[in-house]
Amino acid sequence: MANTFSNFAIKGLTKVGNIYCPKNDEFPAFSDVAGTYKLNDLVRNVPSDDFSSLNLVLAIFAFLPNFIINWIISKCQQSQANPSDGIIPSTLRQLNIGLRGLCYSIYYSEFNNPDFKGKTPLQVIDYSLNRITD
Amino acid sequence: MIYDFIVVGSGSGGGALSYYLNKSGAKVLLIEAGHFYRKDTFPKTEAETSAHLYWGGGIEFGKDGKMGFLRTKMVGGSSIVYQCLMDRFDDIAFNDWKSESGVEWFNNAEMDKHYNQVESDMVLHTFVPEERNGNAKLFVEACDKLGYKWGNLRRGQSNCGAEKGNDCIGCLGGCFRDSKQSSLVAFIQKAEKEGLEIITETEINKVEPGNDTCKIHGLQNGNKVSFEGKKVILSGGAFGTTRMMTLSGFKSKFPALGKKFASHPQFMWLGFQNEPVDAHKKMFQAVASKDDSFRAQGFKLENVFASPISIGMLMNETGAEHQRLMKQYRYMQCIEVAVRDENVGEIMCDNKGKLTIVKPLTDQDKTRRNKGLQAIENILTTAGAKEIYKSNFYFGLHLMGGCVMGTDASKSVVNPDFQVHGEKTLYIADSSIYPNAPGINPGLTIKSLGHRLAMQLLK
Known part of the structure; x- marks a missing residue:
């Protein structure tokens, strides 16, 4: 069965995304620019048991206050900055990469919210690529 | 139908090997777990490249969550997304291989003809x-x-x-000009025109080598499929080939299976x-x-x-x-x-x-x-x-070992002829046979080892 995020998970991801990528100077907030229509396609090759865990964690985030999500993300960062052994640090590191990967894949991509009218993150960092095919 | 050769995995090793085998007129089947992308169908964005072309949807982790592994899943394998840097091994690398494995032909004099042939079949x-x-x-x-x-x-x-x-x-997501000399461009598409049979989105989970033929079994779009060849060559890379060998019950026979992994x-x-x-x-x-x-x-x-x-x-x-x-x-x-x-x-x-x-x-x-x-x-x-x-x-990125080559069956999985120890119909030709890490880009040598095996099988 295809990996499909629940509505709660998308709400949780939006909260996490706004912590990773808030509105700041020229940068738009994740929730303003992210085109969540692409999310399910981006996880189509993720093993189903890994996806189920991610979907559940994000859905729980939908109900948590931001200060608790911030605390969890700071623990994830610490597990990466000062890597130690054990199942909890290992899980936090993988959660850290999984959440950042998902957020950045949407934020720094062409898959923007069609209603967003401002400068996209790729435009803010002045990124462009020439593809000459002939 | 019984094929002369079945190659499982279409990366650097499998792509080159199937090209040289097919060129001889043999009946060759190339099986790949991933999708068959072409220059005009590769993902156009970085986000889709990670999500579509890699096992696990981007990155896989070791048990401790410290190191990420990048492993591709499509026709052409890793050669599609890597830089295609073509470096020969030096004497240091081959001497260390020889020392670890006991394989005498690990040296530049012996490998020179294989490097030469592969290099002549690519644009460098x-x-x-x-x-x-x-x-x-x-x-x-x-x-x-x-x-x-x-x-x-x-x-x-x-x-x-x-x-x-x-x-x-942009070509790290697949070259949209067919310029990069990936396995797809340098070998597979050429062989395809000359009759190479290719089956995609088919994951092999079991190999059954016999005295005369080798049967393999797997799943294609959720349906069970089986194939039979006079010789089967596994080229699924360090993770893929080790997985197939372990699922096929070889772990009890070979203590070295899965060991000596470097990256x-x-x-x-x-x-x-x-x-x-x-x-x-x-x-x-x-x-x-x-x-x-x-x-x-x-x-x-x-x-x-x-x-x-x-x-x-x-x-x-x-x-x-x-x-x-x-x-x-x-x-x-x-x-x-x-x-x-x-x-x-x-x-x-x-x-x-x-x-x-x-x-x-x-x-x-x-x-x-x-x-x-x-x-x-x-x-x-x-x-x-x-x-x-x-x-x-x-x-x-360079996933090596797991089914290493060597003269001692208690410390290796394949013998110096690429043959799984004691099995007449089952071979391995990919980076899983690397005895240790060379410290040099492995792509050219994987292809050249594929050429060496092809010449040996066609004798």
């Missing part, structure tokens, strides 16, 4: 100074000041369109310059270190870069600090150290096929890493970086 290009982008220029100038030796890279490419303004970093751990650091570097523009990787002292110390430096999502993943910061760093994307100079690591890793597979990777960094690995990172810091500082971002995220 050695970069010239005019092709260097901002990142390469900074690297060369700083290395010269520090007395570090460097060299122009040799790459498999035919027509990159750089003179027209094409930015080659050339890679660490990328960034230097922020006052003027735009535009490391993502033009030919984005043209030079690398070529310093004997670096080689002796067990590391090499590569002048690389990545697209925005990947660069963002190097950074552990969130919010405004992350955005401050990313705002300087065009001002980033980037260098990577690849460590010639000890082969103490292990690839394990449960009875459902789920992989668990154990890959610690040894004290020697850490020493080599630290020396490489110090050299990077020296280069970035000499180049005038106003700030250095020292990412501690690391990953492995």
Whole structure:
């Protein structure tokens, strides 16, 4: 069965995304620019048991206050900055990469919210690529 | 139907091998677990490249969650997304292989004819100074000041369109010009025109070697399928081939199965310059270190870069600090150290096929890493970086070992003839047979080993 995020998970991801990528100077907030229509396609090759865990964690985030999500993300960062052994640090590191990967894949991509009218993150960092095919 | 040869996996080893076998007129079937993309169907964005072309939807982790592994899933395998840098092994690499495995033909004199043949079947290009982008220029100038030796890279490419303004970093998601000499371009598409049969999106989970033929079984779109060949050659890479062998019950026969895994751990650091570097523009990787002292110390430096999502993943910061760093994307100079690591890793597979990777960094690995990172810091500082971002995220692209070659069946899985010890109809030809980490880009040698096996099978 295809990996499909629940509505709660998308709400949780939006909260996490706004912590990773808030509105700041020229940068738009994740929730303003992210085109969540692409999310399910981006996880189509993720093993189903890994996806189920991610979907559940994000859905729980939908109900948590931001200060608790911030605390969890700071623990994830610490597990990466000062890597130690054990199942909890290992899980936090993988959660850290999984959440950042998902957020950045949407934020720094062409898959923007069609209603967003401002400068996209790729435009803010002045990124462009020439593809000459002939 | 009984094929003369069935090759499972279409990366560097499987692609070249199936090409040479097919060329002889033999009836060859090439089986691939992933999708068959062409130059006009490769993903066009970085986000889709990660999500669509890699097992696990982007990155897989070792058991301790410290190191990421990048493993591709499509026709052409890793050769589609790598830089196609074509380096021959030196005597150091072959001598270490020979010492570890007992295989006498691991030497340049014996491999020369295979390298020559593979190189003649590809279009190779050695970069010239005019092709260097901002990142390469900074690297060369700083290395010269520090007395570090460097060299122009040799790459498999035919027509990159750089003179027209094409930015080659885009081909890390598959070359949309058919310029990069991936297995797909250099071998598989040519063989396809000459009758090579290719079956995709079929994952083989069991091999049953017999005296006269070898049967293999797997799933195609959820349906069970089986094939039979006089000879079956596994080329699914370190993870894929080890998985197939373990699921087929060989672990009890070969204690070495899954062992001796190495991956050339890679660490990328960034230097922020006052003027735009535009490391993502033009030919984005043209030079690398070529310093004997670096080689002796067990590391090499590569002048690389990545697209925005990947660069963002190097950074552990969130919010405004992350955005401050990313705002300087065009001002980033980037260098990577690849460590010639000890082969103490292990690839394990449960009875459902789920992989668990154990890959610690040894004290020697850490020493080599630290020396490489110090050299990077020296280069970035000499180049005038106003700030250095020292990412501690690391990953492995060169996945090697798990089914290593050797003369002793108690310490290896295949014999010096690429044959699984004691099995007449089952062979392995990919990076899983590497006895240890060479510290050199493995692609050309994987193809050349494929050529060697093809010549042997066709005798």
